[in-house]
Amino acid sequence: MPSAPLYFDYAATTPVDDRVIETMLTCLGRQVNFGNPASSGHAYGQAACEVVEQARRQVAERVGANAEELVWTSGATESNNLAIKGIAQGLGQPGHLITSRLEHKAVLDTVSELERQGWAVTRLAPDAAGLIQPYAVQAALRADTRLVSLMAVNNELGTVTDFAAIGERVRAHGALLHVDAAQAVGKLLINLREMAVDLMSFSAHKVYGPKGIGALYVGARARELMRAQIHGGGHERGLRSGTLPTHQIVGMGSAFALAGQPGDSEHQRLEALAQRLREGLLALPGVRLNGCATQRIPHTLNLNIESAGFNSLALASELALSSTSACNSASNAASHVLLALGLNEQQARKSVRVSIGRFTTQAEVDTAIAVFGRVVGAASVALW
Numbered sequence: 001m002p003s004a005p006l007y008f009d010y011a012a013t014t015p016v017d018d019r020v021i022e023t024m025l026t027c028l029g030r031q032v033n034f035g036n037p038a039s040s041g042h043a044y045g046q047a048a049c050e051v052v053e054q055a056r057r058q059v060a061e062r063v064g065a066n067a068e069e070l071v072w073t074s075g076a077t078e079s080n081n082l083a084i085k086g087i088a089q090g091l092g093q094p095g096h097l098i099t100s101r102l103e104h105k106a107v108l109d110t111v112s113e114l115e116r117q118g119w120a121v122t123r124l125a126p127d128a129a130g131l132i133q134p135y136a137v138q139a140a141l142r143a144d145t146r147l148v149s150l151m152a153v154n155n156e157l158g159t160v161t162d163f164a165a166i167g168e169r170v171r172a173h174g175a176l177l178h179v180d181a182a183q184a185v186g187k188l189l190i191n192l193r194e195m196a197v198d199l200m201s202f203s204a205h206k207v208y209g210p211k212g213i214g215a216l217y218v219g220a221r222a223r224e225l226m227r228a229q230i231h232g233g234g235h236e237r238g239l240r241s242g243t244l245p246t247h248q249i250v251g252m253g254s255a256f257a258l259a260g261q262p263g264d265s266e267h268q269r270l271e272a273l274a275q276r277l278r279e280g281l282l283a284l285p286g287v288r289l290n291g292c293a294t295q296r297i298p299h300t301l302n303l304n305i306e307s308a309g310f311n312s313l314a315l316a317s318e319l320a321l322s323s324t325s326a327c328n329s330a331s332n333a334a335s336h337v338l339l340a341l342g343l344n345e346q347q348a349r350k351s352v353r354v355s356i357g358r359f360t361t362q363a364e365v366d367t368a369i370a371v372f373g374r375v376v377g378a379a380s381v382a383l384w
C-alpha cells in the first residue's frame with residue numbers, strides 16, 4: 001500500500017502542536033475549565049474568562065500590541081472582513097481604498113463588496129520583482145484615500161511586503177493601514193507599538209494552532225471608527241458578539257507563545273532546510289522561482305516548471321503541496337497572484353507551491369528533491 005504523501009503545504013495549514021492540544025484540553029470536558037467566559041457571576045465563568053485574557057496577552061506579546069487592542073474572530077478571513085467593512089461603515093460614506101492584485105481572496109472579495117457600495121478601488125500591480133513597493137503605494141494615494149489593505153507575507157509566493165515603510169506613508173497621508181499577517185507570525189518580527197499599522201489580521205491555524213480562531217488588532221485610530229459586523233450580546237467590547245470559544249482561544253494563545261521569531265533556533269533550522277530545498281529544486285532543468293528571490297520568508301517557495309509534459313498531479317501521490325491551479329479549482333481559474341506577476345495562464349498552471357514548517361525533516365526535503373527530479377526529468381523526456 002502506498003504511504004501517505006509527505007506534507008509540504010504548511011502555508012495552507014499546519015498541524016496543531018501537541019503542546020497546544022494539551023492547553024486546549026484544559027477547556028474541554030466536565031472536570032476542567034468549561035465555563036462561559038461571559039458568566040461573570042460564578043467561578044466557572046470567571047476561570048474561563050481568566051484563561052481567555054491570558055491568551056489575549058500571549059497573542060499581544062507576540063505581536064507587540066496591548067491585549068485590549070485584540071478582538072477574537074473566527075480566523076483571518078473574518079478579521080479581514082471586520083477590518084475593511086468595519087472601517088468603511090464607520091466612515092459613513094464611500095471613499096478611495098488601495099489594495100493589490102496579490103491579496104488573498106478574503107481581502108479581494110471584501111474590497112469588491114465595498115466597490116459595489118460606491119467605493120473607488122485601486123488594485124496595485126506588483127513591480128518587476130513581484131513586490132508592492134512603498135513608493136507605488138505613495139503614488140496611488142489620493143485626497144480621498146481612507147484605507148490601504150496589503151498583506152505582510154504573500155501566501156502563494158512567500159514574498160514580504162515592507163508594511164512598516166508603507167505604514168509611515170499612509171499615516172502621514174491620514175489614511176488607515178490594514179495588514180493581513182496570517183502568513184507572517186513566527187516568520188517576521190512584528191512589533192505593532194513601533195509600526196504605523198492600524199489593523200492587523202491573524203489566524204491560529206497557520207502557526208500550529210487550531211482552525212476556526214483568529215484575531216484582529218485594532219489600534220486606537222481604527223478603534224474610533226470601527227463598527228461591528230456581528231451583533232448580539234456585545235462581546236469583545238461590542239466589536240464582535242458571540243460566546244468566546246475558550247478552547248480555541250487558549251489554543252491560539254499557546255500557539256502564538258510557541259511561535260518563533262527570526263533568529264531563534266527553529267527559524268535557523270528551517271532556514272537551512274529551506275535553502276537546501278531551494279537549491280535542490282532550482283538546480284533541476286526548467287525550474288524557476290516565482291516572485292522576488294530575496295525579499296521573502298524562507299518557508300514558502302513557488303516554482304514554475306517549464307517542462308512541456310509537467311503536470312502537478314504527477315507529484316500528488318508522493319508530495320502534498322499546492323498546485324496553484326487546484327487552489328482556485330472552484331472557478332477553474334489560474335492563480336490570480338501568478339497572473340498578476342506576469343505569468344501566462346499556462347505558466348501559472350505549471351507552477352506549484354512548496355512550503356515547509358516545524359515538523360519538516362531533512363530526510364523529507366531530500367525525498368522531495370528526488371521526487372521533483374524524477375517527475376521533472378520524466379516530463380522533459382516525454383517532450384521528445
Ligand SMILES: *Cc1c(COP(=O)(O)O)cnc(C)c1O
Binds near residue numbers: 012076155204214
Ligand atoms: C490562510 C489565510 C487567510 C485565511 O485565514 P483563515 O483563518 O483560514 O480564515 C487569509 N489571508 C492569508 C494571507 C492567509 O494565508
